[in-house]
Amino acid sequence: MLTIKFIRNVIKTIPRTFSTTLIRKTEEEFAEKYIEDVLESDNEYNEVVDNILHLKDIHSCLIIQPYVKWGPRKLTITPEEQLEEAVSLIQTLPSWKVVDTMKIPLESLANKSLFKTGNMEKLSNIIVSNPEISAVFINASNLKRVTSDILQENFRIPILDRYKIVMQILKMHATSKYAKLQVALAELHFVRRKSQNDFFHTHDPEVLKLMFQNREQKIKKAIQELRNQRMLLRSNRRKLDYPVIAVVGYTNAGKTCLIKALTGEKSLQPKNQLFATLDVTVHAGILPSGLEVLYVDTVGFLSDIPTNLIECFIATFEDAILADVILHVEDVSSSCFEYKRNHVLTTLKDLAKKSGNKDIMNKIMSVANKSDLVDVNIPNSLPISAKLGTGLEELRFKLEETVLQATARNVMTIKVPSGGNEMRWLYKNSTVVTEIPDENNLQITKAKVIITDTNLSKFKHYFLKNKRL
Template identity: 60%
Template structure:
């Protein structure tokens, strides 16, 4: 406990218990699309022909959703085909005006068959599709189908056949609103077109060299714009660091309840969870406080989903970079899911992979695992380190807030200390401005002094000592 002499003038007036946070409740780290970016993305008419041919889905579809799955062997996934199918349906329902008319789960021996399905399954699906006028397209919930496979399936079903890459690309284009998100989607689209055009002779007027130069020029321009925006993001992060607010990122598999957790931790009533995949591609920051009153910022991120092709993962790096550089990461896990273990591993593996290509260090050591939806829990055994909560029912949230506070204090080097200072002096005003004042208790032996209990960083404590001791 520090004892200080009264060397400051008397501070008159009422002082709030907790210093206010000077940001809006929800902050997005990006600007609307600028004219130069609009021109970059729309001006190249020759490239846009390629986009129309390979990527553009010209109409909303009424879909048959097919979930192929391997029954046994090393290619079998631990996530159930039922949950995979549920994700596939959610993808389609995320697109405006699209609908799911029918679903099928089709067991396979291997995903490597050129036609994907065996003759018996192919015939069964074909007969069903050709009898249904309400089905306008087939969505095969598989990462990226080979061109030959798509051609065989379309010939059999007489309908457009879409894979996960194409559907996710469509969703990303619908939801990308900021410069960064639109540029990342454009880059993923470029890689897709580049790979497809190498195998197709549709555009016979283009030489391979002309295509290569077109792609190379566009990729360079997009990456230059992305680099500038990342520099801006770094400045925003540094600004937040200068504000000295701890950053808590919230990550998790899609529909695990990330936004619901943020809503209950911040009390932000306007925050409405959406039952959509990739509802936002942009970073949003939300103000909250911990039990002591310490102000923190919660960073919301895009939900993880299985079997996303590598090029598309780049579209999500913008939000995940903020997670990697946060002080603490809450990993929200839906423990009511039958595929809980698979989803947990998928999120942690992705974080670890992204760590290797970013500035983030020791990412997994900053993770607090939180098992959400415990009110829906059937009998299961979980790791003792997993904190069980329910954002909907309010279960376990006080314990979560306390764990977050303890973790934040530890990783940011903040300390809870009690300082003896003059009553109404300059010292208490400085502390309210530069630390979190928990309470003030009069010194009963000398009422000219108070005991101020505060949370303070090491650097602020050193400044305090230099100013007042």
């Protein structure tokens, strides 16, 4: 049986070796000329952002989870599960803390003040009597301006919603220039829509409008340039003919941890927090046969996010859309496993419609990660533990089987003259697994290769012609 060390040594001889580090560096250098101009210090704009988001300071939060008790608007995820995720969001922000949590049942989330008089008074008394509470986090997607104003008037402290908190987390985790631009655009959409309260009566509306327009034009231009560059880099990867496996899943499902376990890449540092990965990164790995593949680590999915925020990050999922295989990593230990699964699959379906790629759903292969924490059996999902390494060997073989089928690759043995041009061509245009002398003729080498249908046809045309393999 071939060892990983031997396989790596073989791959080193292949001239088409791919450098993910080089591609990331190229993208960053390309972005550098845009980032300073687009995201330069703008005191007036920053003042607008600070007064809308109220996130300049570190907060100790009271988290309120409103939920609909019954009817068609009642969610399948429980209030307890929603509240658990809200706590995780706050804990993702450095030095922020949760003072207390509350669940408030409502008949509807459409009420202008959100809460009726009784609940409003009860909450006001709780907040006033606890000086430790510096902000209230209403775990709802995006509060209307009038609702936020009413709540702030009653509670007398900043009101945060899910959009504001997620935006702050995204800003914190955006490390590449591309991600920073995406976050800046998402923030701008939010700030523009929220900029009609009393604070801005002292500002010239036309000046604000012009400031927003100029910033948006710069950001969109820079993003489009970077997307064009990414398309070029992606095209180069396709020319190298490496199979691509996109790793997707709900945030904190263990995607990065699994990629590190499959590739052995020491630079990857998985974190037990929401949105630990914001930038799309590419990592080389080897399947059991010696076939080298690229794992694409994508942004984690999160439910109850406003549409325009999702739209700003559509580009980060393009690699998943175009991948040969989509590996859906699921946290089987999560109390809202089914809800998260449905959210990821529904989002992927929406992406498929928008991209016109109807084959996305046929590319998906699911793994039940963190299976060491619970004793459950998920149909059509391979149980694994990326942290402990259990189930990974079976996963590698299953991935190989899926990749070979998806990319029209063949595993076969070809007899070629020893030391001839045929062998050199095979090393350049296929994955050579083994090469051993023919027991009946030492002038002939039996090469076990993994080769695409297209390259196999080329090989026959160049070298075999009327000969048989």
